[in-house]
Each structure stands twice: as C-alpha cells, then as structure tokens.
Amino acid sequence: MAASAPSSSGGEADPNSTNLRPPGSSYDAWCGVAHGCTRKLGMKICGFLQKNNSLEERSRIVSSLKERTARTLLSCDNVGGDVRFRRTETDFSNLFARDLLPAKNGEEPTMQFLLEVVEILTSYIRKTFDRSTKVLDFHHPHQLLEGMEGFNLELSEQPESLEQILVDCRDTLKYGVRTGHPRFFNQLSTGLDIVGLAGEWLTSTANTNMFTYEIAPVFVLMEQLTLKKMREIIGWPDGEGDGIFSPGGAISNMYSVMIARYKFFPEVKTKGMAAAPRLVLFTSELSHYSIKKASAALGFGTENLILLNTDERGRVIPADLEAKVKEARQKGYVPMYVNATAGTTVYGAFDPINEIADICEKYNMWLHVDGAWGGGLLMSRKHRHKLNGVERANSVTWNPHKMMGVPLQCSAILVRERGVLQGCNSMCAGYLFQPDKQYDVTYDTGDKAIQCGRHVDIFKFWLMWKAKGTVGFEQHIDKCLDLSAYLYNKIKHREGFQMVFDGEVAPKIKAMMMESGTTMVGYQPQGDKVNFFRMVISNAAATRSDIDFLVEEIERLGHDL
Amino acid sequence: MAASAPSSSGGEADPNSTNLRPPGSSYDAWCGVAHGCTRKLGMKICGFLQKNNSLEERSRIVSSLKERTARTLLSCDNVGGDVRFRRTETDFSNLFARDLLPAKNGEEPTMQFLLEVVEILTSYIRKTFDRSTKVLDFHHPHQLLEGMEGFNLELSEQPESLEQILVDCRDTLKYGVRTGHPRFFNQLSTGLDIVGLAGEWLTSTANTNMFTYEIAPVFVLMEQLTLKKMREIIGWPDGEGDGIFSPGGAISNMYSVMIARYKFFPEVKTKGMAAAPRLVLFTSELSHYSIKKASAALGFGTENLILLNTDERGRVIPADLEAKVKEARQKGYVPMYVNATAGTTVYGAFDPINEIADICEKYNMWLHVDGAWGGGLLMSRKHRHKLNGVERANSVTWNPHKMMGVPLQCSAILVRERGVLQGCNSMCAGYLFQPDKQYDVTYDTGDKAIQCGRHVDIFKFWLMWKAKGTVGFEQHIDKCLDLSAYLYNKIKHREGFQMVFDGEVAPKIKAMMMESGTTMVGYQPQGDKVNFFRMVISNAAATRSDIDFLVEEIERLGHDL
Structure with a gap:
C-alpha cells in the first residue's frame, strides 16, 4: 500500500507538494524516525505531533522537540530512507468534509481529523478536573451572537475547512460550561464519568436505533437485562415487570400517567378522553413540574391535577391525600393516579411511600414513584430506607443520569405489571415489526414506546x-x-x-x-x-x-x- | 512533574515494578526514543503502541517494529537516558474505573484508557467503510444471552477491570450492526458522517443539557440559529416562527398535534379534553404511525384520527380529505388538524401540500407537514418542488438524522406562529427559569418542551x-x-x-x-x-x-x- 497525501479533491497529489515545512527541519527528521517503524504507527504519531503543535503547549513542545531531535535523532533520519511518511503531517486548512470517508483515500485524513478532535476533547477533560480552571467563561447571548474572535455561529453556504471546524470545536468547549468540574453544583446532573463517556463515544460510533433487535441486538439485550436488574433492586418479585429507557424523567413520568390511564380505562386509547369519567391525579405541591406537563399534554387538564400539602421537611402529608381523594369522589370525579416523589427537585424530600401506598390500595389508584433524582439511593444499603415501600408502586421513574452520575441522557420508566406498556402504546406498524422475521420478535421494543426511533441510552450505563x-x-x-x-x-x-x-x-x-x-x-x-x-x-x-x-x-x- | 505509573490504589508504585517487558527489548528501546522528546508526547505514542499490540494487526506491527527498531533505533536508546516513560505502557488488567479521573493520579490512566477506546472506535470506523467486511454478524437473542466467548451481558456486583471493559467495547461493536456500511439500506437513518460523529463525541464530552442558556450557552444559540435557517428554507418570511429539537420524529409529530389543539382550544391545557368538542384529525392511510400514537396519547383517541385514501403513487387524494371533513362536520365533530406527509415511510410518497392547504384554509384546520423523511429535499433546488406548498404549513417535522445523514438523534419540530409552542407547554418552573437571572432569559428553552432536561442534538448538525x-x-x-x-x-x-x-x-x-x-x-x-x-x-x-x-x-x- 503506497502512502498518499490527504488531498481536497480525492485525487493523488504530487508526493512533494504537501510538505509545507522546509526539507531537513528537525521536525521532519523526528517524524522520519517515527515513521521508520511502520506506516500505520507513523501516521498516528505525526497526528499527535501536529496536534500538540496546534495547542497551547505548542511552543514548549516544539522547542523541546527541536532541541532533542537535533541532539539525538538526526542521525536516524536517513536510516531506512523512509521519507514518504513525512507528508502525513496534516494541514487541515486544505482539507474539507468531502475528503473524509467515504471519500476515496479518505481513511488517512479521517483518522487524522478524529485524532485531532480527540486531542481537543482529552485536553478539555484534563481541564475539567483541574480546580485551577474556571467552571465557565461567561458571555451574554448578544456577545456570542455578534461573534467572538474566530468563532462565528452563523451557518454558511459554502463548506469551511476542517481547520476551521477544529477551531469551532475548541471554541464551543471554551465558551461552554464545565459540568464535570468539581465545583459545578448547578444541576441534578453533574460530573463526567470517564467510562460513561467512553460508552457515549462508542454509542455515537455505532449510530443505531433501539426500535428493533434487528439493528441493535446487543443494546436491546443490555437494556432488557439492566431494566430487570433495576426492577430487582426496586424489590419486585424476580425482577418481573416491564420498562423502557426514555428521553428524560419528564417523559418517563408522562409514561406513568399514560399507562395508568390505559390500565383503568383502556378504551381511551381508541375513543379519547370522552370515554372516561372526569379523572383526577394527585401529586405533591413540591413535585416536579413534569406531572403538570403530562396532565396538560395527555388531555387531563392541569386543573385535574390536585396538589398535596407537605410538612416542614417537604414531604406529602398522607392525611391530606386521603382528604382530597374523598373530596374528589364526593364531587363525582374519579381519583386515578398518585405520584409520590422520592427526592423532590429543590428540597430533596422523600414522600412517605408506604402511607401513600395504603391509600392507593384503599381507593384503587395507580401509585407512581418519581425517583428521577432519589432513585439512585436504592443502590445504597445505608440509604435506601428513604424509599421504603417503593416495591408497592405500580411504576417508578429512575434517572441514572442524575445521582448515579451516568452521562446525559439516561432515564428509565419501570412498570410492575407486564403488558400494559405494550398495550398502551402498541400500534403494530408492519414495516418495522414484521411478525415473520427469523428471530424472536418479542425483543423488538419499538412498539412499547411513544417514540419510533429511540436513542441508545443504555450502553454507557x-x-x-x-x-x-x-x-x-x-x-x-x-x-x-x-x-x-x-x-x-x-x-x-x-x-x-x-x-x-x-x-x-x-x-x-x-x-x-x-x-x-x-x-x-x-x-x-x-x-x-x-x-x-x-x-x-x-x-x-x-x-x-x-x-x-x-x-x-x-x-x-x-x-x- | 515526575512520571508516575498507573496504579489501582492511587498511590505511587515502584518505578520499575510495572514494566512487564524484559529490559532492553526492542519495544522498550523504541519507546525510550519516542519518550526522549517530551513526556506528554511519549505517553501518547506508547498509548498507540499498546493499542496496536492488542488489536488484530498485533503480530504484523510488532514484527515490523522489532525489525526496524533493531536496525535503526537501538542506537538512540541511551541518548538522553530518559527511561522513566517506559512505564506508561498500560496494563489495563490491573486498572479499574476507580483509578480514572477524578482519582488522584488518574490523569494518565484516563488518557491511556480513552486513547485505547478511540483505537477500537477508529478501527471499527475503518471497517465500516470497507466493503469486504460484513454488515453484521448475526446471532439470535438466546445466543447472545447465553454469553459469547469472553462477552457476558450480565451485570455484576464487583467491578471488572478496564481490560475487560475494553473487551466489552470491542465485542459490543462486533455483535452489532454496521449502520454506516455502504450496503446497509435497512432504515431511513443510515451512514456514518465523520464530522457529525466528531460532533457527537464532543457533545457527550460537554455532557450538558439544553434547558437553559446558563448551562448550554453555545448550544442554545446554535439551536436558535439553525432552527431559523430551517424556517427560512421552508419559506416562512424572514425565518420567523419557533421550534425545538425533539427526541425523534414521533415526538415532533406529537408536538404538532399538541400545538394545534392549544391554538384552537387553549382551555384544554387547564380543563382537559372535556373542555373541547369532539375533535377529529386527518392523515394519509400510508402516513407514519406516530400520528396514531399521538392521537392515543393526547386523549383524542385513535378512532378520531381519520385515514385518507391515496392514489396509485401513494399520495393523499385531496377530494377524499374534503369529503371526510364535510362528513365529520355533518356529524357535529370538529375537524382540527391535517397531517400531510412529505416522504411516506414505505413508498416515499409526497402528499400534494398545496391542495391540502387549500382545504385546511377553507375549513380552518391546522396543517402539519411530516417531512421527517422527505424534509431533506428542501435542501435541493432540483428536488424541493416535491414539497411545494410547505410554506403554507402551520408546522413541519424535519429529521436531519434521516436523509441528511446526521447521526441519531436529530429531529426538529418547526412552527410558523411564535408563542404557541411556549404557551402550550409552559409551566413556569421557578427553580429552573428564574426571571431574575442576570442574562436575557428568553434564551432559556426548557419551558417550551414537554421534556425537562433535553439532550444536545444540535451540535453535530x-x-x-x-x-x-x-x-x-x-x-x-x-x-x-x-x-x-x-x-x-x-x-x-x-x-x-x-x-x-x-x-x-x-x-x-x-x-x-x-x-x-x-x-x-x-x-x-x-x-x-x-x-x-x-x-x-x-x-x-x-x-x-x-x-x-x-x-x-x-x-x-x-x-x-
């Protein structure tokens, strides 16, 4: 295999024309040595040289390089005479997206480009954990919109060079917020787990979709096994039940309301809310606003979501729930669903699940536990008592992307009864979920979801x-x-x-x-x-x-x- | 800064104890040379040596290395005497997640681990574009569940070594499907765009959330500018309007139904579907099943979604729409919403938008265009005529992750009228969207969404x-x-x-x-x-x-x- 220079046209360039450094410079000499080993290896090494040169360490490294190569390596330059690899030092200013794979001869520029991106990312990761760096470099919207030096957010008609793309990557990180910084306490999702991050890099490289086993066999099985493990930890017998990973806790909570409605009034699926009596839902006055969003979206109306009073520690007062259930029944409404929060958004309060479960059983209501934030405590023998009674819930939201530190997004809705999730959402789309496939199609998960395509959120977790x-x-x-x-x-x-x-x-x-x-x-x-x-x-x-x-x-x- | 060996306890290991190769081997000699340049550089080079050794090219590279280093580089070994970096060749079998950042001395193992992962990913990418490789290596669910050699999907109590984690990464890709392979035609989302992939790697490294400008300043502005550009391309005057990126076309379509309902019957948000008359929706018999899912979820009921007949090319017959609208009105129902599909899921048919828009205007109905698949044609001067009339739509779904080849997930819901998206979903959560922030809070997008946290889908695009x-x-x-x-x-x-x-x-x-x-x-x-x-x-x-x-x-x- 002959070495070839990255070229913007996809054709072969003159072997000497892309060497932008003067012949015989110490940089080239060093590269020559490195390339002497094996071509593939040499490419990578030069990739990193190039990278370091373009970063802030540039001057230090270059001078160190010059000094040492002049002293020790020049003698190696001519041994083997393998100079063809010098040209792999990459000038990204003449490279464009069209030169990358699947372009002809695209492999080399693709690898160089990705390694350069990785250098930017690893440099960012190092800084993220360095307490001497800032958490953010704040700019107002109008400042960023007007354009910082060399960083213009506007989209253009014509392609920009990969050099500019790399600058854009650096600047995007520079003007962002380091959510993994040890002093970032701003959101429920913080931190940067390295293994989780590696999982995300792989996930995006696999670039597939969760709807069928056919195109995501490994991920579908991982999801199934992990959901079962989570159900075991909740305390449902043998981890039986169902569940799915959804795009965030708000959607998981929305699922819980949909499933509850389907369980009690399955005809709403076909006939609409007109087929049901006036249904009311209950949640803490301190609960997450997604319960309210779900009430609005699903056609209940926010007025039919009844807010429960809380005690001085922010916990629902069970007697208030029972009083309000009775009041609703007296009005002729049908109390259908109660959300108990395990870890409220602001106070981190845990509603008393057992007392709430007693009332739900008494009045035949669905019990959902929103453990988006506090669900992680189930992993701790010391602290899981705060969710005592969670095994009595009909459904549970649990976001590993919050307290468990999994990268965004990773949220599960878990359901105790098998079949209702599928029954609620199934539309039997023939083009995706063909019953005559050659494998066991019960592994196809798409028909359980309100989504069609679904991002792979399981692998990192x-x-x-x-x-x-x-x-x-x-x-x-x-x-x-x-x-x-x-x-x-x-x-x-x-x-x-x-x-x-x-x-x-x-x-x-x-x-x-x-x-x-x-x-x-x-x-x-x-x-x-x-x-x-x-x-x-x-x-x-x-x-x-x-x-x-x-x-x-x-x-x-x-x-x- | 002294070099340190990766160690599982976080303490300093004996400088010589982790060199697992016999002293004076050609591998070490070569490393010594490389490391002679600068420590940072040396580490990276050894990272790659290590990596190549553990891949299939192992034997070829090692023998090539031995041969060449023996011939050309041994003489350089002692110059400078800088042997301390040899220890950076990484034995992952003794490293665990707890040794990575933020662990003390975690920087070196973190970088080695991530570079090893990148080597696995780049090797996968090269194979993805190589037509001599398979698209997939099919196994039945029971085969993968029983465990392939060295690949066990079960989760464990105790941590596994990073070596095992790396094996798991390789195997996950091995048993998956190469959706970027030139011969993968199975889904509407195919291909592996290298720049988009780099964007995803960066996105997951930034690990932030779209709900506020505060923690995603750059991404929020990018989303705003890109949505405006998309609205300009649709043909709405000055690109005015609103929109948001959502987790897939099904959710984008669900948004369109929610917004339409809010526009005509805003009281449903607070009072529920009982506050509205019997509402009916219309869509092609060949349209995507997400319209049906939305009808069920939002409380309309699937029976109130009326399917329209199509011609021999799979396009909605406008006369059939008008007849069915009239029929519904005669029954006392209120026709509210029509979905025209631009690119049906199976045939790729384009409904005649202009004719449908005429009927929508005549009967005061919301017109949504589901361009999840076909929206990409708007980018082509030659083919965009297939969506003629799209500028008359009230809302448009457009998934760049389909025909435009953006990595999953990337779907936009675009709305012509400003304010309805916010009005429909706003719940004014005080803990996130504080009005007394020091910046212009109209850039906070969270209250427009049915989600709370929202994945960053914009950057790659x-x-x-x-x-x-x-x-x-x-x-x-x-x-x-x-x-x-x-x-x-x-x-x-x-x-x-x-x-x-x-x-x-x-x-x-x-x-x-x-x-x-x-x-x-x-x-x-x-x-x-x-x-x-x-x-x-x-x-x-x-x-x-x-x-x-x-x-x-x-x-x-x-x-x-």
Whole structure:
C-alpha cells in the first residue's frame, strides 16, 4: 500500500507538494524516525505531533522537540530512507468534509481529523478536573451572537475547512460550561464519568436505533437485562415487570400517567378522553413540574391535577391525600393516579411511600414513584430506607443520569405489571415489526414506546455498571450523602450564615458567581420562601474542599451586599 | 512533574515494578526514543503502541517494529537516558474505573484508557467503510444471552477491570450492526458522517443539557440559529416562527398535534379534553404511525384520527380529505388538524401540500407537514418542488438524522406562529427559569418542551452544516435521488425481476441476508400488497456498485426459493 497525501479533491497529489515545512527541519527528521517503524504507527504519531503543535503547549513542545531531535535523532533520519511518511503531517486548512470517508483515500485524513478532535476533547477533560480552571467563561447571548474572535455561529453556504471546524470545536468547549468540574453544583446532573463517556463515544460510533433487535441486538439485550436488574433492586418479585429507557424523567413520568390511564380505562386509547369519567391525579405541591406537563399534554387538564400539602421537611402529608381523594369522589370525579416523589427537585424530600401506598390500595389508584433524582439511593444499603415501600408502586421513574452520575441522557420508566406498556402504546406498524422475521420478535421494543426511533441510552450505563459493579454505585451514593451531611453541619455551625430574608441576595451572588466563573450553584424561591441556593451533590469529583470552597465563595461574593 | 505509573490504589508504585517487558527489548528501546522528546508526547505514542499490540494487526506491527527498531533505533536508546516513560505502557488488567479521573493520579490512566477506546472506535470506523467486511454478524437473542466467548451481558456486583471493559467495547461493536456500511439500506437513518460523529463525541464530552442558556450557552444559540435557517428554507418570511429539537420524529409529530389543539382550544391545557368538542384529525392511510400514537396519547383517541385514501403513487387524494371533513362536520365533530406527509415511510410518497392547504384554509384546520423523511429535499433546488406548498404549513417535522445523514438523534419540530409552542407547554418552573437571572432569559428553552432536561442534538448538525455548507447537503440529496433513479431503471429493465405475488419470499430472503451479513434491506407488506423490499437510500457511502450488489444479492439468495 503506497502512502498518499490527504488531498481536497480525492485525487493523488504530487508526493512533494504537501510538505509545507522546509526539507531537513528537525521536525521532519523526528517524524522520519517515527515513521521508520511502520506506516500505520507513523501516521498516528505525526497526528499527535501536529496536534500538540496546534495547542497551547505548542511552543514548549516544539522547542523541546527541536532541541532533542537535533541532539539525538538526526542521525536516524536517513536510516531506512523512509521519507514518504513525512507528508502525513496534516494541514487541515486544505482539507474539507468531502475528503473524509467515504471519500476515496479518505481513511488517512479521517483518522487524522478524529485524532485531532480527540486531542481537543482529552485536553478539555484534563481541564475539567483541574480546580485551577474556571467552571465557565461567561458571555451574554448578544456577545456570542455578534461573534467572538474566530468563532462565528452563523451557518454558511459554502463548506469551511476542517481547520476551521477544529477551531469551532475548541471554541464551543471554551465558551461552554464545565459540568464535570468539581465545583459545578448547578444541576441534578453533574460530573463526567470517564467510562460513561467512553460508552457515549462508542454509542455515537455505532449510530443505531433501539426500535428493533434487528439493528441493535446487543443494546436491546443490555437494556432488557439492566431494566430487570433495576426492577430487582426496586424489590419486585424476580425482577418481573416491564420498562423502557426514555428521553428524560419528564417523559418517563408522562409514561406513568399514560399507562395508568390505559390500565383503568383502556378504551381511551381508541375513543379519547370522552370515554372516561372526569379523572383526577394527585401529586405533591413540591413535585416536579413534569406531572403538570403530562396532565396538560395527555388531555387531563392541569386543573385535574390536585396538589398535596407537605410538612416542614417537604414531604406529602398522607392525611391530606386521603382528604382530597374523598373530596374528589364526593364531587363525582374519579381519583386515578398518585405520584409520590422520592427526592423532590429543590428540597430533596422523600414522600412517605408506604402511607401513600395504603391509600392507593384503599381507593384503587395507580401509585407512581418519581425517583428521577432519589432513585439512585436504592443502590445504597445505608440509604435506601428513604424509599421504603417503593416495591408497592405500580411504576417508578429512575434517572441514572442524575445521582448515579451516568452521562446525559439516561432515564428509565419501570412498570410492575407486564403488558400494559405494550398495550398502551402498541400500534403494530408492519414495516418495522414484521411478525415473520427469523428471530424472536418479542425483543423488538419499538412498539412499547411513544417514540419510533429511540436513542441508545443504555450502553454507557451498562458499561459503567460493569466497570464499577453494584458496589461502586453504592460507594458513590454513600459518598454524596456524606458530603451533603458535611455541608449541612458546616453551614449550621458557621457564623455569618443565617436564614436569608432578602430575596435579592441569591440572584446577585449568582450573577457575580457566573461572571467570576469559579463555581456554579442554582437558586430559586419556593412557596413563601425567598430566593435561596439549592446545593446539589452528585458529582463524583466533588470533595469536602469543594464544599468549603463554595461556602467561602458565597461569603466572599456576598460580602458587600 | 515526575512520571508516575498507573496504579489501582492511587498511590505511587515502584518505578520499575510495572514494566512487564524484559529490559532492553526492542519495544522498550523504541519507546525510550519516542519518550526522549517530551513526556506528554511519549505517553501518547506508547498509548498507540499498546493499542496496536492488542488489536488484530498485533503480530504484523510488532514484527515490523522489532525489525526496524533493531536496525535503526537501538542506537538512540541511551541518548538522553530518559527511561522513566517506559512505564506508561498500560496494563489495563490491573486498572479499574476507580483509578480514572477524578482519582488522584488518574490523569494518565484516563488518557491511556480513552486513547485505547478511540483505537477500537477508529478501527471499527475503518471497517465500516470497507466493503469486504460484513454488515453484521448475526446471532439470535438466546445466543447472545447465553454469553459469547469472553462477552457476558450480565451485570455484576464487583467491578471488572478496564481490560475487560475494553473487551466489552470491542465485542459490543462486533455483535452489532454496521449502520454506516455502504450496503446497509435497512432504515431511513443510515451512514456514518465523520464530522457529525466528531460532533457527537464532543457533545457527550460537554455532557450538558439544553434547558437553559446558563448551562448550554453555545448550544442554545446554535439551536436558535439553525432552527431559523430551517424556517427560512421552508419559506416562512424572514425565518420567523419557533421550534425545538425533539427526541425523534414521533415526538415532533406529537408536538404538532399538541400545538394545534392549544391554538384552537387553549382551555384544554387547564380543563382537559372535556373542555373541547369532539375533535377529529386527518392523515394519509400510508402516513407514519406516530400520528396514531399521538392521537392515543393526547386523549383524542385513535378512532378520531381519520385515514385518507391515496392514489396509485401513494399520495393523499385531496377530494377524499374534503369529503371526510364535510362528513365529520355533518356529524357535529370538529375537524382540527391535517397531517400531510412529505416522504411516506414505505413508498416515499409526497402528499400534494398545496391542495391540502387549500382545504385546511377553507375549513380552518391546522396543517402539519411530516417531512421527517422527505424534509431533506428542501435542501435541493432540483428536488424541493416535491414539497411545494410547505410554506403554507402551520408546522413541519424535519429529521436531519434521516436523509441528511446526521447521526441519531436529530429531529426538529418547526412552527410558523411564535408563542404557541411556549404557551402550550409552559409551566413556569421557578427553580429552573428564574426571571431574575442576570442574562436575557428568553434564551432559556426548557419551558417550551414537554421534556425537562433535553439532550444536545444540535451540535453535530451545526458542525456538519459548517463543514459541508448548504451546498454540501444539496449535493448529498441530489446524489441519493440519482442513485434511487438508477435503481429504479435497473430493476425495471432487469430480466428475472418481476412483481412478487408470494408474500413469503421477502422474509425468507431477508433471513438469509441477515445470516450471511452481506447487506441489509427492510421489507413489509402494505395494504393489499404482499411483503416487498423497501429500498432506502440515504447513506453517503453508497454508490451504484452497492446498488448493483444488493440486486445481485437478492437474486442470489432468492435463487432456490
């Protein structure tokens, strides 16, 4: 196989024309040595040389290179005389997307381009875990829209060079937010798990779709086994039941309402809501707003979602549920569904599932547990008691992409009774789910979903589980809850921190925090309480020192308010 | 900075204990040379050496290496005496997930692990485009579940070594389907775009969420600009309107029904379907089943979705629509919504949008165009006439992950009128969408969505658009349609190919095709037609020779039937 230069036309370039460096430079000499080993290897090595040259370490590396090669390697230059590989040092300014695979001779530029991207990504990953870097470099929308130097968001008619594409990749990361930074506490999903990340890279390379076993055999089976394991952990006998991974907790919660309706009023599927009496749903006043979105979308109406009062710890008061169920029945409505939250979005409160389950059984209502946030605690023998009674639920939402640190997105809806998920959503599309396939078509999952195509969300989670083991997830959860207790005690005993009565303090501190970029934590009002910070601990990278830092930083930024 | 060996405990290992090769071997000698340049560089080079050794090219490369290093490089070994980097050759059997970042000293094993994964992925990519490889290596579910050699899908209590994790990655790809293979014609989403893939790798590394500008500033703006561009291409004045990327065409279509209902009967959001009269929806008998799923999920009922007759080319007959609208009105129902399909799932038929739009205007109905499959034709000046009238639609579904070759998932719902998407879904969650943020919060998109968290689907598409330019997408579409015409003419004039009247032929050929793994194409019955093959052309890698191959292969496999 002859070596060939990457060329923008796909044709063969003159063997000497693409060597942009003066012949005999020490860089080339070094490359010559490296290439002396084997062509494939040499390509990669030069790829990395090129990469390093284009990064910030450039000057250091180049000078180090020149010095050492001049001293030690020039003598090797002519041995073997294998100079043809020099041309693989890649000038991306003359390469375009059309030169990559499947283009003729596209393999070499493709590999060079992907390795360059990987260098950008690994450099970003290193910085993400480096506490001396900022969490973000904040810019207002109008600043980014006007265009930063060399970074223009506008789409163009004509192709841009791969060099520009690589610049765009770097700048996209530069102006983004490092959600894996040890001091990012802003969202329920934080952290950057390396094995999970590797899983995502593989998933996107496989680029397939979950609807049939035919085109995603391994992923479909992984999903099936993982869902069964999750059901076992919930406590359903033999892990029996059903479930599916969905695009986020809101959709998982929406599934639960759809399935409950199908269970009690299957005729709604064909005849619409007109076929059912007036149905009412119940959820905590502090529950996630997706229950309300589902009520609106599915045709119940948000007024038929009844909000339940909570105690001082943010937990649903079961007596309030029972009173409201009775009241609804007296009005002639049909109480159908109760959502108990395991880990509310702001307080992290756990509703008392057993007491709620008693009421659901008494009044024949569907019990859903929204454990999008708190479901991860089921992995911990020490903390799973907070979800006591979850095995009595008819369905459970559980987002591994939150407390378990799986990369976004990874959310499961789990159902105790087999068949209702399929019954609810099945439309029997003949072009996808042919009954006369040569394999067991019960593995085709597409007809259970409200989606048709479905992203592969399982692999990263499966791979992390393999790599950490069940015990590894348990350790992670226990560590997060330890840190949370640490923060609680720290604030409790700290002078100068007290209940904030001025609702403008938190937004002001947050604004300064984002400008300084040192850390990120969310705030919000709730009920009659003014704006306060919501501290989220789910990042495997966070330590006590990061908690200390956050507290100091809030104090520092708020000093002059 | 001193070099350190990857160690499973996080502590410092003895500098010599992890060198598993005999001292003075040519491999080490070569590494010593490479490492002589600079540490960072040296690590990477050894990473690749290690990688190549563990792949199938192992023996070839190792022997080539030995030969060449013995000849040319040994003399360099002692110059500089920089042997400390030899230890970076990584033994993954003693490394675990807990040794990776954020672990202390986790940077080196993290980089080695990720580079090893990248080697697996790039090797897969090369094979994907290699026509001498199979499209798939088919196994039945029970075979994979029983466990292939070294590949066990079961999750375990205890962590597995990174070596096993890497084996799992290889095997996951090995037993999967190469959807980017030039001879994969099985789904509407095919191909593996390298720039799009790079975009996905970056997206998963950024690991953020689309709901607020705060944590996804660049991606939110990219989405906004890209949606505007798509609306311009549809033909809405100045690209005005609204839209959002959703998890697939089925959800995009569901959005269209929700928005239409909100536009005509906003009180349904709060009061439920009981607040509206009996609403009916219309769609082609050949349209995608997601319209039916949406009718069931949103509380209309599938019986209130009226199917329209199609002509011999699979297009809706406008007179049939008008007759059915009149009939519904006579019954006292309210015709609310019509879906016109631009590219049906099986035939690829385009409904006559202008004629349908006339009827929608006349009877005051919402017009949605489902261009999940055919929307890509809007990029082609030559072929966009098939969607003439699309600018009259109230909403459009357009999946760049289908004909435009963007990696999964990438689907947009576009809406002509501003405000209805937000009005329909807004629940004003205070903890996410605080009005007192320091930036312009109209950029926060979360409250428009039925999801809460939302995967970043925009970046890969934006990056591909930059890299190809609008003209690049146009060329791709034109090429696909040329190939399609080529196939049509080839079949038409080919002896031996004729109308198949036996519905069992296609499933049998498909089963043999999957066992042989040489190519993949889907089949299905439709209406009164027996099982037939559905040929999809959206793969940038497919050429006329692949079409030829498919036809020959069908003939070969079907020879003895």
